[in-house]
Amino acid sequence: MSSLLDLWLFDNELEGSIPDSIGRLGNLTRLALYENKLSGHIPSTIGNLSKLELLYLYQNQLSGPFPREIGKLESLTDLALFRNKLSGHIPLTIGNLSELKLLRLCENQLSGSIPREIGKLESLIDLRLFSNIFSGVLPIEMNNLTKLMNLQIYNNSFVGNLPPDVCRGGVLVNISVASNFFTGPIPRSQKNCSTLFRVTLNHNQLTGDISDALGTYPNLNYLDLSYNELHGMLPAKIGQYNNLTLLRISNNKISGALPSEVGNMKKLNVLDLSKNHLSRGITKGLAKLDALFELSLENNELMGSIPPEIGMILTLRNLSLSKNRLVGPIPKQLGNCIDMLSLNLSGNELHDSIPVEIGRLRSLESLDQFGRLQSLETLNLSHNNLSSEIPSTFNAMAGLSTVDVSYNQLEGPIPNSTAFHNASIDVVRGNKGLCGEIVGLKPRPLKIQANSHSGKGDRKWLVILLPIIALLLLFMVIFGFWYAMIRRTKRNAKDQLVSTNENLFAIWSYDGVIIYENIIKATEGFDSKYCIGSGAYGSVYKARLSSNQIVAVKKFHVLPDGDIVGTTKISRQKAFRSEIRALTKIRHRNIVKLYGFCSTPRHSFLVYEYLEAGSLESLLSDHETMAGIGWLERGNVVRGVADALCYLHHDCSPPIIHRDISSKNILLDAEYEAHVSDFGTARFVKPDSLNWTSFAGTFGYAAPELAYTMEINEKSDVYSFGVVTLELFMGRHPRDLISSIPSLCDVQLKDILDQRIPYPKDETMADLICVLDIAFSCLSYRPESRPSMKQVSQGLSARRSNVPDYPLEIKLGELFNLRGLVS
Incomplete structure (x- = not known):
């Protein structure tokens, strides 16, 4: 084995720790143990592999510090340790790896600041440190990384300025530094870096004039500068970004007019400039964006009317112009956007009637202004100056469930639809003269069509028709009484x-x-x-x-x-x-x-x-009963829920998302077998399409992304499952645990376990640790980082072997990767 050059054991089920004897393979050049279940520390003897060029240990369960002995591997060109549970600082010996080209340490629990010695890695082309707990200021020596093409350090706690010459080499393609605490200007070297393809600087505190910070980027595909403190006007040269698909600069202090050159970005799919200080009118140049499906300009100071030309963007699915100063009528041309899913024009000063043409929007599911819409669920027309009658086309909106047309100038009868029939007076208050079946409105007037040529003719017809109508009514009453006597068991003909x-x-x-x-x-x-x-x-x-x-x-x-x-x-x-x-x-x-x-x-x-034991929620509050439900029984409940969700997500066609997994909707039979209930908010997921809807679920169990997106997928159920699992093993809702994420790593295992039953031991403890590990992975802040329910179900059913005997005093941060819980 001492002459072995390559050792490839990746993507297996290897468990346990990496043996110290690995250091005896002195001729090894490539070592790949990734995608296994390896745990424990990386042995210091790995530093003896002086000829090693490639070291892949990623996607395991390795813990402990980053070994300083790795600094001895001076031939190393590719180091990948991501998706483990490594902690501590990056050692100063990292600077010895002068041949290193790829350094990927992301998705661990590494902390501290980045050592200045990293500036010695002048051959580095790919640096990924995202999703750790790094802090401090980036060393100025990072300016020396002139060959760097990919810099990803998002989701950390870095402060201070970005290195001004980080793009000095002119080859940077991807810079992702989102979700930190960076201040100061956008790096000056970025302005002249024409190779940029993806730039995400969002969720920081960057300042400066945006017109001075942006350069010319012929290859730029993705630009997100949202949630910063940038000011100034959007430059006209932004129209030269011919390959841009997403432009998001929301939640800044951008002012001035929206340049017409924006319309030159023909590949743009998403344009989000919401929550700024944009003023003047909406440019007609937007009509040239024939690939656009999301346009968000809400919460600005835009004036004038809505350009009818927006109706030429036939791909548009999400249009939000709410909370501006827009006036005039709603353009009927918006009815051309037949794939529209979400429309929000509320909080403006729009007037005139609601155009009938909006009835073409057959796919719309979320609307805040108008329509005859087959799939519409929520309709909010409130607080505008809309007048005239509500179009009769609203009668066809079979899916409409919630409606609000308050505080307009509408008059005439309300539509004959379920949403209006179920509504209260509050949703029609403050109008000019609406009438209809809502309690508090004037009743709908009875209209009799008459012959206008002769009053005598009117009376003649009435004399003929009224006796006939009276006889018909009498016959119907007699027939109804007779039918009721014959079929007394059928008390209402509408029963089904x-x-x-x-x-x-x-x-x-x-x-x-x-x-x-x-x-x-x-x-x-x-x-x-x-x-x-x-x-x-x-x-x-x-x-x-x-x-x-x-x-x-x-x-x-x-x-x-x-x-x-x-x-x-x-x-x-x-x-x-x-x-x-x-x-x-x-x-x-x-x-x-x-x-x-x-x-x-x-x-x-x-x-x-009927399920005898009732809901999990009620059981958890019954101290006497819960004292008799042990860890194994609780594990079986978790497996039952996981199997049910796995079936809904992966075995049903189309897949079903429950959307309200909580302890009150988990019912148990006499054997404490779990049964998922209450499908009142469940949705069928349409493959290869956007699935948007209004919020549903129970607070405390709902996934965090549902606070800012209407798009639903199965990962929201995964998050709720994680909450229910913790609740079952803690004996109480884990809200305090989840809300204290920064200090969660220091919490001891015994402090989160239900103390109404004895602490687990041996194999029971091993099973419990595995279940909790899966539960915490389900609570990842980012939906894409959560496992699927198929993975969860398989993980819960897997056999445990050679699991260490963990003490009850062990800290959660030493057991589980909790970094993903942080936004």
């Missing part, structure tokens, strides 16, 4: 009960009305003494049927007119339909079973299997 399990008909031998009456009788008309839980959309009742079978009945709140009551964000009627749609398509042992549903003017409810 549909089973989702054909076997249920055979078991219960019922038709719709029989089981409906059975449930009403079993709950004594939904008496509160049978209520076992309640939520935003309705209450859950325990019902023992005549067959002695016990079921759970989720009854939705209903108004006197038969409509399901709406909420601020999503109506209960939509939740009712969504839950039926989801549960009729899925079958899994860890997902609650839907027996059937009923929708009548009096009641709307779902019939489920």
Whole structure:
């Protein structure tokens, strides 16, 4: 083995530590042990491999310090230790690696400042230190890295100025320094660096005049300067960035007019200049951006009217011009943007009527101004000067659940749609003369079409028609009474009960009305003494049927007119339909079973299997019961939830996102087997398309990105799963733990475990550590860093072997990679 030159053992299931004897392979030139499950420290004997050129130990579970002995590897050209749990400082011996070209230490727990010796690595072309805990000022010696092409140091705590000559070599392609605390100007050398392809300087405190900082970049593809303190006017030369796909300079102090040259960036997909001080009018030059799908100019001081030419951007999906000083009518040309998903024009001074042409926007899901939209969920037209009647095309918006047209000059009848029928007076207040079925509005006037040629003709027709109408009404009353007497068991012709399990008909031998009456009788008309839980959309009742079978009945709140009551964000009627749609398509042992549903003017409810132990939320507050549920049983609950979510995300077509995973929606049977419930906010994910919707979920469990994006994906469920897992093993909600992330590394393991049961030992401890490790990985601030539920399910099912015997006093920072939890 001493003559071995290459050792490639990557992408296996290797466990344990790297042996000290590795240092005996004195002729080794390339060592690749990446993508395994190696743990422990990197042995100092690795410094004996004097001929080593390539060292790949990334994506393991290695911990401890960065070995100073690596500085002896003077032939090393490529060093990759990323995605481990390394801690401590970068040793000064790093400066000895004069041949090093690639240095990748990202996604560890390395801290301290960058040593000035790094400036000796004059051959370096790729430096990646992002997602660590580095701090301090970048050494001025970094200006010596003239061959550097890729600099990625984002997600740290660096302060001070960026090195002014970091681009002095003129070959820099990617500079990513986002999410630090850098101050001062954008590096002066960056202005003349024509090789730049990707620049992300966002979420810092950079200052200076933006017109002086930007240069000419023929290859630039991505530019994000958002969340800084930059001022000045956008220069006209920005229009020369012919290859730019994203330009984001939001949350700065940019002023002046939006230059018309912006329209020359023909490949631009995203333009976000929101929350600045832009003034004057919106340039018509934007119409030339025929690849644009997001335009965000909200929270500026833009004046004038909305250019009709924006309607020529047929690719537009997200348009936000809210909170400006825009006046005039809403241009009907916006109806040409048929792929629009989100439209926000609120908080302006727009007037005139709502154009009917907006009805072409068939894909719109989030709208803050108008439309006849088949998929629209939220409609906010409030606080403008819109007048005339609301177009009748709004009647076709079947998906609309929440509406607000308050404080305009609208008049006439409200649309005949569910959203308006379910609304309160607050959403139509402050208008000129709306009328309709909302309590507090004037009733809709009865219109009789008359012949205008002759008053005598009118009376003649009335004399003929009124007796006929009276006779017809009398006949209908008699027929209705007769029908009711014949079919007394069918109390309402609109009653419908549909089973989702054909076997249920055979078991219960019922038709719709029989089981409906059975449930009403079993709950004594939904008496509160049978209520076992309640939520935003309705209450859950325990019902023992005549067959002695016990079921759970989720009854939705209903108004006197038969409509399901709406909420601020999503109506209960939509939740009712969504839950039926989801549960009729899925079958899994860890997902609650839907027996059937009923929708009548009096009641709307779902019939489920009854799970004896109730919700996880209620169990966690029952000290006596939880004292009898051990670590293994809790682990089984976690595995059940993981298996259910894995099924929803990876085995259903299209995939289903639950969107409200929380302890109250995890139900347990008598054996403490977990069942995921409450699919009222679930969404089917359309592959290869944007999936945007309004916020849904439970605070404390919802993923952090849902605070600033309407796009949903399965990673939001992954985050909620991580919270529930911690809650189960801690015995309480982990809000205090998550909110104290900076000090989380110093918390001892025993301090986060539920103390109502004995501490785990041996194999139970090993299983617990693995489960908690997975839970913390699910809580990563960045969605893309979270595992998939398939990976989680497989990880929870894997066998544990040779796991160290960790003491209860061990700190979490020594056990788990917690860096990803930081934004």
